[in-house]
Amino acid sequence: MSSALTLRHRRRCTAIVAVGLLALLTACGGSGSGGTTGGGSGSSEPIKVGSILDETGPLNIYGKAMSDATKLAISDINAKGGVNGRMLQLVSYDAQSDNAKYTQYATTLAQKDKVAVVMGGITSASREAIRPVLDRTKTLYFYNEQYEGGVCDENTFLTGVVPSQQLAALVPYAMNKYGKKVYVVAADYNYGRISTQWVEKYASENGGSVVTSEFIPLESTDFRSVINNLQAGRPDVVMSLLVGGNHIAFYRQYSSTGLIKTLPLVSATFGLGNEQVVLSPAEDKGIVIATPYIQSLDNPENKRFVALWHKQYGDNYPYITDSAVTAWNGWHLWAAAANAAKSVDRAAVTKALEAGISIDAPSGKVTMDGKSHHVIQNVSIGETNSTQGFTVLDTKADVPPAFEQEVCDLVANPATNKQFTP
Amino acid sequence: MHGDQLVNFAASLLTSVALLVVISLGLAVIFGMMGVINLAHGEFLMLGAFFTLSGVRAGLNVWLAMIAAALAVGLVGLAVERLLIQFLYGRLAATMLATWGLSLILVQVVVLAYGPATQGIPTPLGAVRVGRYSLSEYNLVLIGAALLLLAVVFLVFTRTRYGTMARAATQLPDMAGAVGINARRVNMLTFGFGAALAGAGGALLAPVAGVVPSMGQAYVGRAFMTVVVGGPGVLTGTATAAGLLGSVDSLVSNVFSSFLGTASLLLVAIVLLRLLPTGISGRWRRQL
Numbered sequence: 068m069s070s071a072l073t074l075r076h077r078r079r080c081t082a083i084v085a086v087g088l089l090a091l092l093t094a095c096g097g098s099g100s101g102g103t104t105g106g107g108s109g110s111s112e113p114i115k116v117g118s119i120l121d122e123t124g125p126l127n128i129y130g131k132a133m134s135d136a137t138k139l140a141i142s143d144i145n146a147k148g149g150v151n152g153r154m155l156q157l158v159s160y161d162a163q164s165d166n167a168k169y170t171q172y173a174t175t176l177a178q179k180d181k182v183a184v185v186m187g188g189i190t191s192a193s194r195e196a197i198r199p200v201l202d203r204t205k206t207l208y209f210y211n212e213q214y215e216g217g218v219c220d221e222n223t224f225l226t227g228v229v230p231s232q233q234l235a236a237l238v239p240y241a242m243n244k245y246g247k248k249v250y251v252v253a254a255d256y257n258y259g260r261i262s263t264q265w266v267e268k269y270a271s272e273n274g275g276s277v278v279t280s281e282f283i284p285l286e287s288t289d290f291r292s293v294i295n296n297l298q299a300g301r302p303d304v305v306m307s308l309l310v311g312g313n314h315i316a317f318y319r320q321y322s323s324t325g326l327i328k329t330l331p332l333v334s335a336t337f338g339l340g341n342e343q344v345v346l347s348p349a350e351d352k353g354i355v356i357a358t359p360y361i362q363s364l365d366n367p368e369n370k371r372f373v374a375l376w377h378k379q380y381g382d383n384y385p386y387i388t389d390s391a392v393t394a395w396n397g398w399h400l401w402a403a404a405a406n407a408a409k410s411v412d413r414a415a416v417t418k419a420l421e422a423g424i425s426i427d428a429p430s431g432k433v434t435m436d437g438k439s440h441h442v443i444q445n446v447s448i449g450e451t452n453s454t455q456g457f458t459v460l461d462t463k464a465d466v467p468p469a470f471e472q473e474v475c476d477l478v479a480n481p482a483t484n485k486q487f488t489p
Numbered sequence: 490m491h492g493d494q495l496v497n498f499a500a501s502l503l504t505s506v507a508l509l510v511v512i513s514l515g516l517a518v519i520f521g522m523m524g525v526i527n528l529a530h531g532e533f534l535m536l537g538a539f540f541t542l543s544g545v546r547a548g549l550n551v552w553l554a555m556i557a558a559a560l561a562v563g564l565v566g567l568a569v570e571r572l573l574i575q576f577l578y579g580r581l582a583a584t585m586l587a588t589w590g591l592s593l594i595l596v597q598v599v600v601l602a603y604g605p606a607t608q609g610i611p612t613p614l615g616a617v618r619v620g621r622y623s624l625s626e627y628n629l630v631l632i633g634a635a636l637l638l639l640a641v642v643f644l645v646f647t648r649t650r651y652g653t654m655a656r657a658a659t660q661l662p663d664m665a666g667a668v669g670i671n672a673r674r675v676n677m678l679t680f681g682f683g684a685a686l687a688g689a690g691g692a693l694l695a696p697v698a699g700v701v702p703s704m705g706q707a708y709v710g711r712a713f714m715t716v717v718v719g720g721p722g723v724l725t726g727t728a729t730a731a732g733l734l735g736s737v738d739s740l741v742s743n744v745f746s747s748f749l750g751t752a753s754l755l756l757v758a759i760v761l762l763r764l765l766p767t768g769i770s771g772r773w774r775r776q777l
Contacts, residue, residue, distance in 0.1 A: 284748055284751065286751075287747055287748075315699030319697050320697055
């Protein structure tokens with residue numbers, strides 16, 4: 068069987084994003100002097116940029132939307148005139164939900180394609196697979212997905228929401244609303260394990276406790292024993308930190324026992340893979356999440372983004388996920404920094420990013436925090452509604468990555484390279 | 490142990506066993522009767538789930554949708570046998586490679602047709618309360634369906650003309666040929682029947698799993714383990730292996746954690762295969 072496995076075709080997909088000529092003309096017309104910026108930079112060769120995401124396999128529930136967002140972000144940047152007058156050319160690889168492929172493709176992107184920046188990785192395991200490769204090959208790296216926090220690395224910028232933004236808001240909200248005893252069901256790898264420590268920390272800070280935490284392998288689809296233990300444990304609220312297509316079975320089984328009506332569920336990961344669609348509208352109600360982006364957010368940039376998205380991918384596209392917007396934000400932050408630096412050189416872009424560049428994102432204003440390489444952003448509490456989407460209950464503006472700011476100062480100590488845990 | 494806990498335990502155990510039966514029976518039929526190792530088995534399960542989803546979305550009653558899905562996967566199985574498998578009989582590695590390739594194709598076709606997002610259908614029936622626990626009534630359906638599928642396999646292979654021919658073709662292929670049994674046709678039907686059983690398994694999973702193109706991979710490992718531990722007896726082997734592995738998994742999961750449950754299931758499978766290399770039913774008088 069292993070010989071058959073290696074024959075699994077290695078799909079290499081190089082997408083050359085065409086220039087939206089009409090949009091370019093419009094953009095140039097707006098700026099007035101656009102005609103000269105195009106030729107002024109000397110080189111008209113496109114800038115190669117790289118992306119590695121899981122477009123197939125169990126993680127494609129996140130990866131497909133992130134890959135769509137990546138393509139849309141590149142064409143949006145190009146439509147606005149590119150970076151320093153040059154177009155971006157996306158080189159993307161599908162890691163097929165296989166961490167070994169991440170390492171392989173990261174090496175290819177850095178050494179063969181010689182891209183200016185690599186964005187990608189979905190699970191924390193995949194991030195830790197490629198981060199050392201890109202450190203070693205001195206290729207700038209963006210990780211655009213919610214994660215357990217604490218990574219401190221000069222070469223890496225992390226645009227996803229971290230526990231000190233997300234769980235710090237979600238855990239107290241859940242405890243105030245439902246009660247003090249929390250039962251954690253988490254995916255069994257670094258994300259779930261470290262995030263559970265965060266839940267414990269925020270629960271005890273708010274006078275509650277984690278009664279039990281259970282860790283489930285990513286391959287697991289049978290949650291009956293979890294649901295039995297959960298009923299025996301009698302918590303006030305269940306926190307799900309489950310990840311991937313297989314774990315979606317948990318929500319189905321939770322709902323089929325009728326627990327969803329009697330035992331409240333909150334989650335840091337629910338919705339990132341459009342989990343809400345798996346439940347029928349009646350079952351769906353009242354699951355509480357906290358993310359920077361919720362599609363129904365009311366701001367002009369989000370309106371533009373959603374319209375652009377539906378124009379590109381059709382009106383029937385499922386709910387746009389937070390992961391997709393995080394990928395979009397990563398690309399726009401990098402492009403803004405490269406434009407500010409007037410260069411795509413790693414050191415120059417890093418300097419511009421560390422200066423605290425900010426963009427108007429669909430999730431609101433997103434600002435790079437120079438010292439920690441994480442972002443300051445809005446965090447919204449949302450609740451599933453009867454249209455299989457989320458209703459925004461509350462938005463906290465400009466939430467800093469407090470823990471990362473506390474432990475990580477890459478401006479003073481650029482040599483730091485580790486992941487801090489609570 | 491309290492009464493309610495005991496009932497809950499028992500229901501959970503029986504459901505674990507039933508799940509293993511429904512996900513592995515189709516594989517067992519194709520392997521046991523034809524000697525074909527169908528690496529696309531997981532994808533047949535997945536197709537069953539997606540066809541059920543389509544049926545429900547088209548307004549069909551969920552039970553009818555499940556039956557229709559099983560039959561539809563059976564038809565897919567017939568087509569696969571005609572277009573692919575029939576050229577590869579007797580070449581074990583070639584069939585494995587071909588079905589592996591088929592599994593990749595099926596996953597991508599479904600991604601293109603339905604999108605990569607996970608979908609789901611509501612679980613039919615409700616939940617009953619037993620003391621402090623609430624139990625999904627659908628679990629009882631799973632247990633019933635497992636018994637029903639075992640009965641169907643038994644009746645098909647012992648009470649129908651096709652079944653007799655299929656068993657003859659398995660046990661004494663030359664003699665079967667000599668008395669005029671058309672092995673090509675029998676094989677085609679067997680593959681279709683196995684595929685339909687896999688489709689039924691997937692259909693039964695649809696309301697309790699996330700319906701997603703990659704879902705086959707999550708079940709195929711356990712299905713293979715059940716069939717290998719069960720050995721050559723299609724019915725007896727699968728049923729006993731599912732009973733044993735399902736019980737171990739369920740007991741350990743409930744007492745300790747689901748991680749240790751999976752680990753203990755693997756451990757039992759390894760120990761059993763060390764002691765009985767041909768599977769539980771390996772030394773039994775081969776019947777079914």
